[in-house]
Amino acid sequence: MKDLFAKYDVPAPRYTSYPTVPxxxxxxxxxxxxxxxxxxxxxxxxxxxxxxxxxxxxxxxxxxxxxxxxxxxxxxxxxxxxxxxxxxxxxxxxxxxxxxxxxxxxxxxxxxxxxxxxxxxxxxxxxxxxxxxxxxxxxxxxxxxxxxxxxxxxxxxxxxxxxxxxxxxxxxxxxxxxxxxxxxxxxxxxxxxxxxxxxxxxxxxxxxxxxxxxxxxxxxxxxxxxxxxxxxxxxxxxxxxxxxxxxxxxxxxxxxxxxxxxxxxxxxxxxxxxxxxxxxxxxxxxxxxxxxxxxxxxxxxxxxxxxxxxxxxxxxxxxxxxxxxxxxxxxxxxxxxxxxxxxxxxxxxxxxxxxxxxxxxLSEEDRQLREQVLQFMTRFEVRLDPDQRDDARVFLQPMIDDGLVELANGTLRLTEEGTPFLRNACMFFDKRLRSQEQRPQVFSQAL
Ligand SMILES: C[S@@+](CC[C@H](N)C(=O)[O-])C[C@H]1O[C@@H](n2cnc3c(N)ncnc32)[C@H](O)[C@@H]1O
Ligand code: SF4
Incomplete structure (x- = not known):
């Protein structure tokens, strides 16, 4: 577990909104x-x-x-x-x-x-x-x-x-x-x-x-x-x-x-x-x-x-x-x-x-992602659209391998072990953050 904390302690938003203010x-x-x-x-x-x-x-x-x-x-x-x-x-x-x-x-x-x-x-x-x-x-x-x-x-x-x-x-x-x-x-x-x-x-x-x-x-x-x-x-x-x-x-x-x-x-x-x-x-x-x-x-x-x-x-x-x-x-x-x-x-x-x-x-896409972020932050699980699933498999693979999230039948779920890493998993939905090559330092650490 100690290694996981070092691995996932990266800057991450707290997702009190989507898109996040920056x-x-x-x-x-x-x-x-x-x-x-x-x-x-x-x-x-x-x-x-x-x-x-x-x-x-x-x-x-x-x-x-x-x-x-x-x-x-x-x-x-x-x-x-x-x-x-x-x-x-x-x-x-x-x-x-x-x-x-x-x-x-x-x-x-x-x-x-x-x-x-x-x-x-x-x-x-x-x-x-x-x-x-x-x-x-x-x-x-x-x-x-x-x-x-x-x-x-x-x-x-x-x-x-x-x-x-x-x-x-x-x-x-x-x-x-x-x-x-x-x-x-x-x-x-x-x-x-x-x-x-x-x-x-x-x-x-x-x-x-x-x-x-x-x-x-x-x-x-x-x-x-x-x-x-x-x-x-x-x-x-x-x-x-x-x-x-x-x-x-x-x-x-x-x-x-x-x-x-x-x-x-x-x-x-x-x-x-x-x-x-x-x-x-x-x-x-x-x-x-x-x-x-x-x-x-x-x-x-x-x-x-x-x-x-x-x-x-x-x-x-x-x-x-x-x-x-x-x-x-x-x-x-x-x-x-x-x-x-x-x-x-x-x-x-x-x-x-x-x-x-x-x-x-908010664009139409922002509004959809905002609802997904909200659901994931409050219920720890959310249904993915069919066109999000392949991307989720790629982006979240390290977290899936580490047993922190599960992806089954089109639903993304945070596991019990994954609770501390909620902000990290939520970044999957954050199209705007992910599209930035160089991320300015604006967010506090995830953990
Ligand atoms: C507006 S203050 C609460 C009311 C009053 N000013 C006080 O300090 O008792 C809001 C809360 O934000 C939290 N807070 C402020 N800065 C923080 C930080 N850097 N990291 C985490 N929580 C913080 C604190 O727990 C604080 O009680
Ligand atoms: S400076 Fe202290 S008293 Fe004022 S808002 Fe921040 S935590 Fe509260």
Missing amino acids: FWNDSPTTDQWLEHLNKAFVDDSATWSLYFHLPFCESLCTFCACNTVITRDHGREEGYVDLLSTEWSLYLDRVPALIERPLLGVHLGGGTPTFFAKENLERILKPILSKAMIDKNRFEASVEVHPGHTTREQLAMLHELGFTRISIGVQDFDPEVQRLVNRHQPYEVTKSITDISRELGYTSVNYDLIYGLPRQNPDSFRDSVRKTIELRPDRIALYSFARVPWIKPAQRSYKDEDLPMAGEKRALYELAREMLAEAGYIEIGMDHFALPHDGMAEAQRKHTLHRNFQGYTEKRTSVLLGLGVSAISETPTCFHQNEKAFPVYERRVRNGEIPTLRGHL
Whole structure:
């Protein structure tokens, strides 16, 4: 197995979309984007969900690959709330269906959404939630929080607005690992926010953990997983540390010898996987775990698990609309991303423009491959078209020989041993990546 980790530890996308962002090459203009957005709502049965990117954090965790703005200046909150509100009205003017079709979900991501004072979070959400068509039985709202920067008052207000899910950034409980990644977060702080969430009535508490961080070792990580199990979150996202120092220079502060690599790194995942299974958690997709009562476990059982830019999710909506700097949106036929550079985003929204940075108009072939990637990432098996089968035999032969995937009767299936190599197998469908002779270094390692 150790050899396999060395063999397959190559750069690979995480496939939160297909085509993956670096291969978007048919960018819509803003007008085209709006046309596709309106088209997605034509069908009476269309639904949508909303993502807000709230980029501010008080300090930089050096492992972080998110799009953040590091500042302690809370005076910036109000200006950002105004930008989001302008962006929302720009859409509302041009896409009237936003208040005619059911809104099934809201997610606050970041950055650290709880950087914002309770009043400002309310100013972001209330005008939209009061206008949108919400069916309480189908609506789910979730928020990502840094427990060191979260108050009971914020969580109580969000719960009153309908939030029932909270995702708490933990990463690792070990003080030495925390010191190296510049994230001081005592166990008691995580416990306190977990307890408060439950008292307030949040029904799904998620923890984000990362394996592969500097100086993590089996003993320290075992202890972190033990502490996690003690606090019993309903869900756990156990992410592979994505090392992309060419994009995130702060990751250069780690010494190579401090980082668990390939097989060593995977051993940390396996250790957690075993402990979590023993504690009653079910493995979901590539890097998630959930207790059997949780919606994500149910989605896996019912084959409704979905994957989008936020990773694995329970529900698929026709449209995902992203507001805020760098936010990504999608419809069945088009991807769209907002400006990533804060000053440019700010200037363009102030000028009354939808701040399109780039996107991708999906071809018919893209749409077919996107469905196959989605199925393979969520169900670990997918039917191949007759004209894909010979190519699959050639491209995937090494993985077939190594017992990681099976190809029988036109169905491609990931084996139990192949689970760690899901991203590698998925590259078969990635026509755009495979057609590139020289691959620029844009993706983190597969393992
Ligand atoms: C927006 S943050 C979560 C909320 C809050 N800012 C916090 O840190 O607690 C999203 C999550 O992405 C994950 N993440 C960030 N950078 C990562 C990286 N380089 N590799 C793997 N996961 C990463 C972390 O687990 C983090 O909790
Ligand atoms: S991990 Fe969270 S708190 Fe840390 S820099 Fe990234 S977004 Fe901010």
